[in-house]
Amino acid sequence: DIEMTQSPSSLSASVGDRVSITCQASQAIKTYLNWYQQKPGKAPELLIYDASYLETGVPSRFTGSGSGTDFTFTITSLQPEDIATYYCQQYDGVPSFTFGQGTRLEIK
Amino acid sequence: EVQLVQSGAEVKKPGESLKISCEGSGYTFANYWIGWVRQMPGKGLEWMGFIFPGDSGTRYSPSFQGQVTISADKSIATAYLQWSSLTASDTAMYYCARIRPSRGHFDYWGQGTLVTVSS
Numbered sequence: 449d450i451e452m453t454q455s456p457s458s459l460s461a462s463v464g465d466r467v468s469i470t471c472q473a474s475q476a477i478k479t480y481l482n483w484y485q486q487k488p489g490k491a492p493e494l495l496i497y498d499a500s501y502l503e504t505g506v507p508s509r510f511t512g513s514g515s516g517t518d519f520t521f522t523i524t525s526l527q528p529e530d531i532a533t534y535y536c537q538q539y540d541g542v543p544s545f546t547f548g549q550g551t552r553l554e555i556k
Numbered sequence: 557e558v559q560l561v562q563s564g565a566e567v568k569k570p571g572e573s574l575k576i577s578c579e580g581s582g583y584t585f586a587n588y589w590i591g592w593v594r595q596m597p598g599k600g601l602e603w604m605g606f607i608f609p610g611d612s613g614t615r616y617s618p619s620f621q622g623q624v625t626i627s628a629d630k631s632i633a634t635a636y637l638q639w640s641s642l643t644a645s646d647t648a649m650y651y652c653a654r655i656r657p658s659r660g661h662f663d664y665w666g667q668g669t670l671v672t673v674s675s
Contacts (some may be wrong), residue, residue: 449617449618480659480660482660482661482662484601484662486601491651491665491666491667491668492593492601492651492653492662492665493665494661494662494663497656497659497661497663498659498661503663533600535600535601537601537603537661537662538660539659539660539661540660541660542615543606543615543657543660544603544615544617545591545603545606545617545655545660546603547593547600547601547602547603548600549600550600550601
């Protein structure tokens with residue numbers, strides 16, 4: 449099975465900062481990489497699919513990039529409502545799926 | 557509007573059986589995979605398995621194979637996750653989610669079902 453290594457596990461930043469999270473796959477997965485936001489007490493929500501495509505209705509300050517084994521998720525200007533835990537998720541086409549360990553984002 | 561509505565919270569004793577549900581609406585239920593995801597208290601997301609309601613084909617994560625059973629009734633647009641004998645380690649929030657078959661992203665999620673197993 450493909451393993452996902454997500455870092456950092458937690459992150460503290462100020463409003464307006466640029467924030468980045470990385471995810472590394474143990475094998476190449478083309479662009480089958482997705483990013484989710486989970487706010488406390490809520491179900492996860494899809495933000496980015498296929499590594500770089502913004503889900504409908506998601507603010508454009510959320511971006512994704514990468515292919516193969518290395519991927520990056522960026523919030524270009526952190527807002528107070530972005531406080532959440534973020535997860536990457538891979539799809540290997542077998543089909544099976546794996547989530548990263550999560551990154552807890554806090555405001556300084 | 558696509559919606560997945562899950563059954564309510566459950567409190568069970570060790571050794572008991574349980575079946576929770578996930579009802580889809582606003583789309584053709586038979587045409588999309590439905591996945592189940594576990595989130596233990598204070599922990600991350602774990603993919604458990606999925607079903608394709610069109611033919612009831614299933615696939616499980618190795619970590620959950622033999623531990624749970626996923627099924628679906630496409631005539632009532634409902635998927636199920638069941639246990640034959642619960643243990644305390646099954647205490648968690650369980651989410652169902654619709655999966656886009658060709659690209660593998662979980663695009664719509666249910667609200668979650670909290671399962672508590674305690675003697």
